[in-house]
Structures are given as C-alpha cells and as structure tokens.
Amino acid sequence: MTVRIGVIGTGMIGQQHIHRLDTLVPGAAVTAVTDHDGEVAARVADGLDHDVTVHPDGFALIKDPEVDAVVVTSWGPTHAEFVLAAIGEGKHVFCEKPLATTQEDTLRIIEAEVAHGSRLVQVGFMRRYDAAYRAMKQTIADGAIGAPLVFYSGHRNPDVPAAYTREMAIVDTAVHDFDVARWLLDAEITAISVIAPRSNRHGLGRGEAEDLQDPLLMTIETSTGAVICCETSVNIRYGYDIRGEVVGEDGTVSLADRGLVQVRTAGTAAVGVPGDFASRFHAAFDVELTEWVAEVAAGSPLSGPSSWDGYASAAVCDAGVEALQQGRRVSVDLVEQPALYR
Amino acid sequence: MTVRIGVIGTGMIGQQHIHRLDTLVPGAAVTAVTDHDGEVAARVADGLDHDVTVHPDGFALIKDPEVDAVVVTSWGPTHAEFVLAAIGEGKHVFCEKPLATTQEDTLRIIEAEVAHGSRLVQVGFMRRYDAAYRAMKQTIADGAIGAPLVFYSGHRNPDVPAAYTREMAIVDTAVHDFDVARWLLDAEITAISVIAPRSNRHGLGRGEAEDLQDPLLMTIETSTGAVICCETSVNIRYGYDIRGEVVGEDGTVSLADRGLVQVRTAGTAAVGVPGDFASRFHAAFDVELTEWVAEVAAGSPLSGPSSWDGYASAAVCDAGVEALQQGRRVSVDLVEQPALYR
Amino acid sequence: MTVRIGVIGTGMIGQQHIHRLDTLVPGAAVTAVTDHDGEVAARVADGLDHDVTVHPDGFALIKDPEVDAVVVTSWGPTHAEFVLAAIGEGKHVFCEKPLATTQEDTLRIIEAEVAHGSRLVQVGFMRRYDAAYRAMKQTIADGAIGAPLVFYSGHRNPDVPAAYTREMAIVDTAVHDFDVARWLLDAEITAISVIAPRSNRHGLGRGEAEDLQDPLLMTIETSTGAVICCETSVNIRYGYDIRGEVVGEDGTVSLADRGLVQVRTAGTAAVGVPGDFASRFHAAFDVELTEWVAEVAAGSPLSGPSSWDGYASAAVCDAGVEALQQGRRVSVDLVEQPALYR
C-alpha cells in the first residue's frame, strides 16, 4: 500500500521532505501540497515529475480524500491548528517541531488525540533516528555503562541568522537536546537552571540584531535523578558539532568524531567536523520519514516522538526561558500523562 | 522517466538489489526477474508487492521490451554471456563483479561495446561509491597530500566459508582492492608480487576444505610509479575491517575508524569495528545503484566502473594468481585502451 | 649548587618525593627526614643509599642548617604550622595540597610570606606540570580557540577508600579541578553551585562508611565570565580518567585520549584508559619537583602555585561545601590580592 501524503508548507524543509518522500521513502507518494504563498506551492508542484493537487490552504488539503497522511512543515505558529484539523479527520500527521508554540496548544492536541483513542501525531525530533544516538541508547540499554547519571549535550552551530534571538537558544536550539535527553535517559525533565557565561564576541554587535547571550549552560534535573548539562554555542565558527556523553555508574558512552578520513598534513592528524545541520542529520531525516511511513502503512502503533513529547519539550522550553530571564531554577510541572502515551 | 529493470539471478545479492531498486533507488522499477532455479525466481517474484515477469532464462529477460536495463547477479561464469546479450540488444547492463571469469571474455565484451559505440556496461565495484573512499579521493584531488606514492590497502574478513580457496584471496577478495587502487591512484597496475607470511591458524585444518595461505601480502606496481601494498587477512576474527592509507609527498590520507560511539568501560576507550561486509558497504551499494539508474534515465555517459575496469582487474587477478603459484613477480600487460574508455 | 632538602612526613607520597628528589631531580639531595612516627622515618632513612638526618619533629628539621628547602608531605592539618615555620626561617617550602585546612590558616601564611617580602611557598598542584594541560594552556595562549568561555573538567576515579566522605569530593578531589581551572582560564572563581545527580550504586551501602552523593556536578563562575562545569565521579570503575575541554569563541581544546597503542580485537578498536592517579600523573610530579628545585637553586622567582593559589582554592572548597550542604549558589569572596602574587 502506498501512503498518499499531503505536505503543508513548501519552504526549504517542506521541499526537502517532499523530495525524501518522493524518492527515498518506500511506499510514500506526495499527492497534495499547499503553502501560505500559493505561488510557491504551485512552483514546487510544477517541479515534481508527477501530478499533485495544489490546495488553497492546509485545511482543504487535510480533507482531500487523496491524502492519507499529512506532513506539517509550515510556520511554527500554524502547526497546532493543522495538527488538530488532521486529528479531526482521523488522519496521521507528521509535524515538524515545534508541535505548537504554546504549552496550552500542545495540551489541546493531546486532548484531541486522546479523545480520538489512538496516536495520530508524530513530532519531528529527528535525532532519535540518528544512527549514533541510537547506538548510544543501545549501549545504555545493554547495561554496558550501568545506570545513566549525567548527560552532557553540546549543541554547537558555526553561526546563526540575524533573526536569531536570545530565547531561541532554548526554544529552537536546545529543544533538540531536551528531547533526545528525555529519550536517552528514559526520564522526564523536572527542573532547569540557565547560566550565561561570558558572551562570544561573534554574538555581540550584530547590527540591527539583538546581542546574544551565547553560549548558554543549562543544568537540567530529571525524574530519575540523572542530570543533564546542556551547552548551546551558536557562533562557534569551527563547525556544526553535536557532542554528547552519557556518564553511567560503570563507564560512559559518547558520540564519536565523525570524520570519514584522517588526514596527516602540516604537523597534525585531523578528521573533519560537519559544517552544517544538513550534512550532520540528513540521514536521520531519511530514516525518520521512512519509519513513519512504514508504521502508517502497516497500521502499527507509532514508535516515534508523540504529542506528549511535543508537550513535554514545550514545557521545558517555557521553564528554560523563564529560568534564563529570571536567573533562577524553574520547575517543570507536567500534567498527568494519559495512558495513550505510556 | 522510470527505468524498468530486469534482474538475472535472484540469489542473496540479487534479492538485495531488487529490494534496493524497488524501495530506495529513485526512478527504478523491477519489472522482470529470472534465475537458473525457476522456483527461486518465482518465489522472489511472489514476495514483491507489484507484478514482475518471471522469465525462463536471462536471454529471454534481456529481450523483454518491458526491460530497459539489466542487472546481472547470477553465478560468475554466466556473467559474460548475459552482458554480451544485453549489449547485443543495446541495453544498459549492471554486472556484479566479476565482469567475466576470464580475461578473454572481458575482451570480447569490450569489443562488443566498442562496436556498439557507447558505454552500456557497468561493473559492480561498489567501493567507488563509499563515502570514505570518495573523501580519500577528494583529498588527493585537492592536492592536500601531494602526489600519491604508496597505497596501503588492508582487506580483513573475520572468516570465510569452507568453499573459499587459496586463489580466492586474490580473485574474490583482493580484486576490490585492485579496482579501488586503480581508481584512487588514477593508474594502471603493471606488475604484482605475492608473498605468503606464516599462515593464520584459523585458515589451517579446515576439515574437508583446503588449507589457506592466509594472510597474503601483495606488492603491486603501477603506471605512475605509485606502489600498492595489499594485505588480505580472511580469518582475522576481530571484524570486517577495510583499512587504507595513501602516502603522498606531503602527507597521508587514511580511512578513519568507523565507530559511531566511543564507549569507556573496563580500562579502555573503544569504538566498534564493522562485523561484516554488509554493514560496512550497504550504503555504497545504495549509492551505486542510485547513480547508475540516474545516469541511465538521463541518458548521460556512465561514470561508474566500465568494461575496461572489469578487464583490467581480471588481468591483475590472473597475474596475481600466477605470482602466488610461481612465487615471482608477474607483469600485467594490457591491450591498448580503446578511446571509449578514456 | 645542590639544594639540600628536608622532608616532613615519610608516608607514601613523602617516600615517592624522596625517591624523585634523590634519583630524578637534578641538583637535589635529601638530607633530612622526619615523621610523626619516628620509626617510619628511621626506616625510610635506612632504606636510602646515603646518610640523612632523622629529626624528632618538623620544626627541628626546618631549623637544620643542612636543610636548604623543605618539603611538607605530612598529614593535612599539620601543613600550616610547618609552612609558617619554614617562612620564619626564610626557607623555601614545597607543601603538598592542601596548603592549610582552613582559609584562615592560608591567610596567615600569606601574611607571613608578604612580611618576608618574597615568595617562599609552593603548593603541590601538580596538574599545572602535566604535559597535556600545558599543551591546552598553550593552545589557548596561541589564540587558536579565541577567548575561553566554558571549561568542562571531569574528574573520575575508579573507587575511593572507606574513609572518603561526602565533602571530600570537593575538598580532596575537585580542588585539583578548581586550581587547574583558575590557571587555564587565568581567572578567579567567584561563585559555585553544586548539584547531586542520582547516586552511583557503588557509592551506596559502603558498610560502616557514609553513603556518598556521587557524582557531583558543580557550576562555577569566574571573574572573566568563563564558566566551569566540574564533575566528580569517584566510583566509576572503568578507570582514572581526567577529562577536560575548554570551549572558546572559535573552537575548543580537549585532553586527548592517552593510550599508547590501539588494539583491534573482538569487534572493537580500543585504547587504554589510565588505571590510577599515579600512572596518570607521575610524570607531572617529576616535572613539578624538577622545576621547583631548579628555581630554588637559581634563586629565581617561583613560577609554581603560590600561597595565594592555596588560599583561593581553599576559599572555593569552603564555598563548595556550603553550596553542597545548603543546596544553593555560594559566592566566593577573596581578600584583596597582595602585590607579591600578581
């Protein structure tokens, strides 16, 4: 069975997902697209080698009987309404992060999904599909390092656009670390503190743009007692470098350096560091959509990040922003978890 | 345009390629299969989620008008006749290595392809599609290490089946090193010497099977003067480990260790080594078929390993076997290279 | 000129230093020893291949005209009085850490040394003499990573003796990290917070001994704005592993893995991790005493850790213990730094 997919939002990430679904993901076919800029949607549709329906808006697309499942890659503030509409139609929906831009909206989604009675929503936390993170989780599951006690998560970007603001280090950048930490440690986050070290000069004097507090260091407590040290460094120039180490009772497991070759020249032996997000995680995106489509096609329960994960990460982001702004430890108090997500 | 593909030989590698072509490779569709064991072919056909024609033999499949291009994954000794038949039909043919089991047959293929006037044949030397080897070649092309002078190529298997014979270390195992060396160094091989060190105990006393001379060390000369040191170790137990270092005038480039995570336990910091061929090279196979199908679909000149590469590697294998058996350096004398392959 | 040295305290570390001074350190000779257990001192003296005076106590040793400089390796609570006595005699004194067990005593020492008018005291923070830390500091000084913003310091012990208490993770273990951080970052520590993750099971149920809160994570602020993340894990079994990474504006510098050989067996490529403190730092001790003796012999200003460093690290330890006990951030308020230490 081919899963017929409608894509809401045909910007960069939307186009990449359309390409993935059309060419790499077995059993998927993009049958409909839409965008708030209708011309962009039409142009993307024209560029495909098969017919797709261009809908005037996401709600029309969601109702299209030729659409089995929906991918939401529109602007963040529109996510919630499209996800809710898809649930309303009883259709599977893959929503890029964030699931919603407020905790309240994530809770409305949870309520709707619980009312529906089975999972329909998957959130695009693609790190869970990265081979290295999976090897890390497997190493922990194998008991090789004992119970995890500390997780260091370093999130380093070479630079960020002018539109990047102080809080985005938490809600846009660290949110990936929050989710992968919850998943690796099998724990909920219960509190967060943020400290801003001396600022990187590259984040200061950015013309019209806000001066950044960069890097940020977060100390994050969890329900198992494991603690997360999360660093965001978003102007570090040398590369896009995702570092991670889980310290356990008997040993540790770390993300390894990723260079394919080692070059010995001019007094050093060096391996490459990825230059950007895309080169680091493109394979994870492929796997993410492939597994999602396979589960949707098979009608089997979804194993990927859920509405609950979208809600929990939103709650941590809110607490993180408050902790940053107020300079104090902030608790994360989650609602009771519905049985659907256990 | 979808490239409709017929697959001759539905054993393990044939089935893997069918799966790749059907699910991962954009623009490909398997439309016909055959096998010397018709029941196997029928069973494989039944397992697919779409219709394919099961042909009584490869020649019928090649003539099928619903077949645009042919993949040959049958038993080695049958390769040449199928490739020649495909050329006779003017159809593209992807042939797993070896292109043929005798130099003479590879030359007959070259003759037929030259008569046809354009390249139709690609040989399955998948290492050229491995990301690490490509990074190595790019590093050389960038001039980072100067002109290449020495290439160490270590080909290590944890073990081999009972049917594996002495000469297979050259014609089955090292043939991959020969091809990748020719490609990395942009040179033809001109002579080969083989020396057999003390034998690994795991290759001795193999029941009914022949005692192996394992490892083998080959010293291989090339047209540019660069020299290749090739080691085959096919009972080395610790893993499937492909090592490579090109030594240049100013530096070197090596295949990096491949572990995704580093584990610190019990007194060591360790990364994993691949366990087998499939886990090491599956991605290269994907890329190989994807690029081939894309070139076939576009009607653009083939950039992959050619009949000439099939011939040249066969010639080196013949010389290598002679060098092993006679304990002396054996020259490799190639015919003049047709313009088609320059 | 040979520097004649008297050693106060002939326990394990005292004996090691005697051996170093006698055999490895150019220009040094141990001429006197003492210990609170006179028999031990006599036995150590007998074991040497040259004559040494065995003094009844440290004060007598310090006054011995055959003693040019004093090494204090006695029990921590006795350090301050011996150091003060040595200053009183105008003699150089190398004191193992801690310089004193209370801040007040370190300030008395500073007062006495300032009154003397030149530095006489060196404290045994040997990490400053470790080749890897020195390479790290040099990398920063070279500007290769820009201004340092974050320093991760992981201090991991395989296990600790029964006498090890909760607070020792700070005053005995992390004190080394405090000092090396101050030195690497060229900054004073201004505040410290401590968080105790889930406890390692190996630190619980220790018979008569206190349950440990292990690991500990400290977030430490400094005068330049750089922030230190310090981890102590003192029951981590896998090895004695000192980790460090300085994150700068443009890049990072880390302590490299230390294995001398890489072993490829059983599915992994592994390097060794040191098993204990001694194998990790013995060379640093050699360099430390060699440089100290050379400076003493030359009459040149001391470049090693000073009384001020002893005081500042004591102040951080006091704040750290308070932060641990009270579960809050504690400021470190230092007295004004005398000119002698600038």
Place this chain on the structure above:
Amino acid sequence: MTVRIGVIGTGMIGQQHIHRLDTLVPGAAVTAVTDHDGEVAARVADGLDHDVTVHPDGFALIKDPEVDAVVVTSWGPTHAEFVLAAIGEGKHVFCEKPLATTQEDTLRIIEAEVAHGSRLVQVGFMRRYDAAYRAMKQTIADGAIGAPLVFYSGHRNPDVPAAYTREMAIVDTAVHDFDVARWLLDAEITAISVIAPRSNRHGLGRGEAEDLQDPLLMTIETSTGAVICCETSVNIRYGYDIRGEVVGEDGTVSLADRGLVQVRTAGTAAVGVPGDFASRFHAAFDVELTEWVAEVAAGSPLSGPSSWDGYASAAVCDAGVEALQQGRRVSVDLVEQPALYR
C-alpha cells in the same frame, strides 16, 4: 654505587647523553670525556658543573681507572675499535648504533665478547625503550592478537640533510625498523626485497646532493614466517611520524596517535604529530640509559640490545643495500648464534 662513565665523542648526541647521565640517570656520573676534536671535548668538559678528565683519545679514556663504563658516541667508523678496546679492559660499553660499519667488525666484537665470557656491550637501539613499542610488545605477549603474522613499520621524516644518500634510507633510517621488528616479533630476518615507488619531488633536484629514491618499500621475511612491510619516507614534510601495526591471527596492535590535546578549529578535530626525532624519542633515550646504568651498577645480566643485535641488523642492512642496488630479493645468512646471546 655510582657508575663512573667515560664518554667518547662529544658531538650532539654525546652531549645529550652526558646531560642525561649527569642529571636524569640515577647512579651515574660522567667522569671522563674525549673527542677527536680535543677543543670540543674541553669545551664540553668546561660546561659541566663538576670535574671530568679530558682524555687525548678513546683508548686512554677506556683505560682510565676512574671510568667504570664507556659510552661510545663518536663517528660510526670508529665504533668497532673502541668497543673492542672496552671489551679488552673488561668494561661495559654502551655504543650508539651502528655497532660497527661492517658485518666483519660486528663479528670480531662478538668473538671478543664471547671470549670474555659475559655480555659487556649494549647497542643504542632506543626504540626498545619507547613506552608505546613496549606496550605493543606486551600486547603481543599477552596473546591478545594471536601469533604475529605481519608487521607494518612506517618510518617518516619531514626532511633529511644534503649529506643523506640513497643507501642511508636503509643503513641509517630503516635499521631502527629492522631492530624493533626483530625484537617485537622475536624473530631473525631471513630475506629482504626493496622496491622504489615514484620518487617524492622533495627528494629530487637537491642541488649538489644526490637525487633520492624516496620512499622505499621493503618486504622482509623472518624466521617465524612473519613478514615485515617497511616504508621509509624521508621527505614527507608533515612530521616525524613513526607508524607501526602488528597484524596477528585474531587482531592487531598499532602505535596510537600521540597528540596530548585535540583541537577543534576550522572544520577539523586535530591532534599533533611530532615534529622531529628528538621530541618523539627523548623519553626512550632517558629510559635506555637509566636501565643500562642500573644493570651495570647491579652487575646483573644486560637485557638491552646486544652485539648480536648489532651484527644481525648490520647483516640486514648489507642485504638491503644489495637488494636495492640489484633490484632483487637477497637472503640474510647469519652465523650460528653463540650461546651467550640466547
């Protein structure tokens, strides 16, 4: 007991050894020196902080009753006569490599030492004292990789002086690899072939100096059947890089990269490569002389490289030069090994 040492030859290496013996080596004292240039010897003597006798020649030094043991660091062609003279006096003699410049002379030394009845001679193959090579040998001895089958030894220099000739790649450079291979593999070398790849441009057009055949690749057979692949690259610019991997039946052991810190900047994660011989092996020299002096002082049997090792390596060098000049495999036929060396 202090071993009083006379040093013959006060050039660079002689001065380094004098410094080592005077300052770092326990139980050693340099009491006499000489040099073919008496003024140099006198100047070196003046530079020491204690009295030494300056002898008119090595023979006078050897007879000096204040000299217990002799270190020979003079010009290679003079080694044999000084070693023989020392044996004649029944004195221990540490001789830098080569033991002698002809096989014949090494055999005369063996004859004299055998006549004396116990070992007096140690040859300066310092790699046996390098911690990494020792860890490699220990790994083999532990059985971790099974029986050794292949040893790759890469000897890379950034450049060589104008006086460096073609044959020196074998007799001056590779001789270290020959010795360490014999020691690691516990085997005698039985044959050698040499092949010259395309020449490094840095070794060509050297003004007055001879064009070099650089790199050289040697295939070396041994008495156990293990085979050595030895590469000399003496103009490789990027660093002084000693590579080694022993391939066994079940795994391999390699010399690890040596960088103390890893630096992440500008798209790479890099560790340093040593720049020269001295920085790579200075610690091995320290250990070498320390162990020698300890054994001499204790009167215990010498465990370091013997006259036999000097002879065997000379025989391999002779065969290697012949193999290079004649372009063929040359056997190494050793005399019967006297019991003294077993």
